[in-house]
Amino acid sequence: QKEVEQNSGPLSVPEGAIASLNCTYSDRVSQSFFWYRQYSGKSPELIMSIYSNGDKEDGRFTAQLNKASQYVSLLIRDSQPSDSATYLCAAGGTSYGKLTFGQGTILTVHP
Amino acid sequence: DGGITQSPKYLFRKEGQNVTLSCEQNLNHDAMYWYRQDPGQGLRLIYYSQIVNDFQKGDIAEGYSVSREKKESFPLTVTSAQKNPTAFYLCASSFRTGQASTEAFFGQGTRLTVV
Numbered sequence: 001q002k003e004v005e006q007n008s009g010p011l012s013v014p015e016g017a018i019a020s021l022n023c024t025y026s027d028r029v030s031q032s033f034f035w036y037r038q039y040s041g042k043s044p045e046l047i048m049s050i051y052s053n054g055d056k057e058d059g060r061f062t063a064q065l066n067k068a069s070q071y072v073s074l075l076i077r078d079s080q081p082s083d084s085a086t087y088l089c090a091a092g093g094t095s096y097g098k099l100t101f102g103q104g105t106i107l108t109v110h111p
Numbered sequence: 112d113g114g115i116t117q118s119p120k121y122l123f124r125k126e127g128q129n130v131t132l133s134c135e136q137n138l139n140h141d142a143m144y145w146y147r148q149d150p151g152q153g154l155r156l157i158y159y160s161q162i163v164n165d166f167q168k169g170d171i172a173e174g175y176s177v178s179r180e181k182k183e184s185f186p187l188t189v190t191s192a193q194k195n196p197t198a199f200y201l202c203a204s205s206f207r208t209g210q211a212s213t214e215a216f217f218g219q220g221t222r223l224t225v226v
Contacts, residue, residue, distance in 0.1 A: 032213070043219050090215075
């Protein structure tokens with residue numbers, strides 16, 4: 001079983017719509033969760049971090065964490081073509097300093 | 112500007128050759144990491160270091176070696192024992208705060224190809 005699993009994608013949404021990206025994790029003691037955006041051929045860029053249950057909003061991005069369900073999500077409102085990228089979910093586990101990444105979800109926003 | 116610098120951006124390795132990838136950071140981060148990314152896949156942890164002169168194996172350490180002689184530097188050597196080294200290598204760093212992992216920031220990556 002993968003430790004961090006993301007919805008398989010690819011995900012295609014029209015410009016202006018809400019894109020919903022999902023992630024589940026298997027290690028119940030994970031305490032920190034991150035969403036990275038990675039454009040083709042580039043390195044990952046941190047866009048959201050979340051440590052507590054509930055929602056965290058930053059501009060058009062909202063991260064949601066439900067530790068009881070071991071579920072993390074990222075909502076992108078008013079999606080733009082520039083949001084087209086691979087989104088990586090990562091969880092900080094019990095091994096101090098170690099992040100475990102999901103396989104990524106490819107998002108395409110079409111005009 | 113603060114950041115993480117990886118070099119070179121592209122690297123070609125001949126069969127049986129060892130190569131070293133450089134990673135330097137000026138963010139005053141304690142922890143540094145090396146990840147490998149293969150096409151269409153997520154990131155897999157090779158090695159990580161929390162403090163100078165100490166490092167731990169990640170999930171795929173075989174065929175790789177590292178050193179951490181300075182806080183700012185964490186070079187990765189890909190040895191001839193690594194049978195399939197062609198990949199995108201990413202270095203990252205973060206602060207240490209208690210037990211929870213903190214935000215990690217990445218360098219621009221090194222694309223290694225075996226020729």
